[in-house]
Amino acid sequence: METAIVPPGPRCLVPGLQLLSFRRDPLRFLTELARAYGDAAQFRIGPQHFFLFNHPELIKEVLVTRHEHFIKGRALQRAKKLLGNGLLTSEGEFHRRQRRLMQPAFHRQRIAAYADVMASYAAALSQRWRDGEEIDVAREMMRLTLSIVGKTLFDANVESDADEVGRALADLMDLFEILMMPYSELIERFLLPSRRKFERARARLDAIIYRIIEEHRTSGVDHGDLLSMLLAARDMEGDRSGMTDEQVRDEAMTLFLAGHETTANALAWTFYLLAQHPEIEHRLLDETKAVLGDRLPRFDDVARLEYAEMVFAEAMRLYPPAWVIGRLAIRDVEIGGYLVPAGSLVLVSQYVMHRDARFFPEPERFDPERWRPELKQARPPFSYFPFGGGPRRCIGEAFAWMEGIIVLAVLIRDWHMRLIPQRRIEPLPRITLRPKDGILMRLERRR
Template structure:
């Protein structure tokens, strides 16, 4: 009979949640280093199993994906925020909504949008001057919000309105920072920050209502109408296949999940380039050779190979989504250990991407590790920033295209010099944000 996974002994009531809350990134890496493939710990009252074995991760996400579901978040804050949108929905609802969404994310459609992505990056740069100090995380959040509003909802909002959206991201993010008291307390117990969280949701719901109102009468027919995600959903609503609540949940999911990870990927890319001038020089040389005096476009994306490696390496070292969860629908054996039905299974990108068992010099920023020669033989789930299997991130291709075009557009004219202290401290929420302001000096190349 398989054994229960090994793991640390936690405190009464809190388990390991206080250690986890102090620094989830260090905790996950230490757990992987100490126990390897599988480890068990208590997150307050919740029995949790961390799985860091690429074979087991592939089995959970791909080969046996139907035996592992996403945990039910509908009764907690994440459910209040995203509801039954694509990120959280299960079963027939997820299958129907994913099928509806697919046309908005095809490469043929996205390729036709490349010029618009570059245009949003150029609009950002119109406000920059050499010598300026800019908050790069804020800038990248603004431009990726512009892109998701345009490409997926068919609107362009004034800068002031986008800034209002950004202001709501602070209380939303704070609600999901790990808190051992929250882990141990029932969901109904009022906690600090709840009121601000609810007000932020109300504010974003107001933005989404405004977006729908602006688009009223523009959704067109099934055969000739636009293929942005909002138009697809509104035509489905017209057929009676989309409730107002489902529409709201999908739009909120798209607004938040659709911009955040790309903004963070770009933020960490700029930071790493600033810290590694030799990598920055090589990237600039490639952009000059491939793009030259032209505007970065779809015709250049295939040829900016080193730039793509930089993005991949940034997502390896600083995966915006640093862990994902599943739970087995029946008792299961993983890597020789027994895991009970309903146990929270944590698949930590952070620990796997930085594992000494899987990577040579895992803490080094080395874009060339993504060259075909050095990638050969690497397990595909030693790296999974977009998840994997049927539930992989639907926006994967958009995120990569967006990151490549924005990075190339900025790098054509400027280099960015980090002005803060290193190493970075990270703030764990739903995604991994820098704790400090990412202030960088804009310099002419």
């Protein structure tokens, strides 16, 4: 540790300027920081000391090799107000216990059973669409993935709740910037209307979740869904206890929100990119017809839809739903020879790393060919990490890949989506990377 050095970074001569720059456009701020200072950089916003690491080996150190030196960053610490002590926000032994309890729900056999749900719900959406109709594909994907996660998580039809959930999520997203700001605990005290709005949104989501938990507890029936497994789970490596209703609520809320928000954004960006690259869309369409014919995809088809996986992977490279990971150092730690003092916030950004020309030549170009097996294997781990890494890697990764590929195959076979001219479509970096103001498209049915 004595030989560790401090990485370079910008000097801010005007108080508050870096906070303003970061808040105005965090994607640009972090990208320019990496471009100017290389693999490791530091900066300050108010009292908070930040580090940005942007090399696969350094990212691996943060997320894997030295993960025990960190806890979740500021955003997810503050997200406990909504998610409680769920898998995304919990720490230490409690997190390990909860992951043990939940892991069987995501085993291959269990995930395979959800393929038919994903395909049938995507087909139902396709049947509702009309030739020539104008849609916001981002909103449509949110509704679709909400329905899918409602069925697979709760064995419940939550379509009737979709608008209510959507409004509550929009309210929560609007308040996210407040949660991220330095001194946000003090600011919150003076923003009583915002606090009340947040609490009302959380209460609306809680009412939906607790209603479904109560229905399951009362019936005592295994519905074949994830919630049934959570209610029945016992910690066989520990005290053989299960989860309380509050713990089930926290895990269910986490899966409910994370399980539809991220995949919906990934799908919306995929259709946006395909609309601008007809040659890629045509090749994807050809594969879909060759593999599926006129039937819906099944679990075994997912591995055969190789180009669909490449398209989805490339879309998540350019527009990763989780665009940054924050870790708070709980003790002094050395990362790649650089000293990170206790209390510092370390950032590793999928958005920035995925656009690094050292690993992705012509990084702004949408090119699914990057994901041919030989090219994929030639790149180092953590040059691409849309689902994080280490012991906190997303537990639902296999679920998300399967859902993305199946939905993509069903909808692209039936519909061509043409972009409607609107103001520039931009990514909005909040908890996830949403398209700002949605993505308007005109539907054209394939003949």
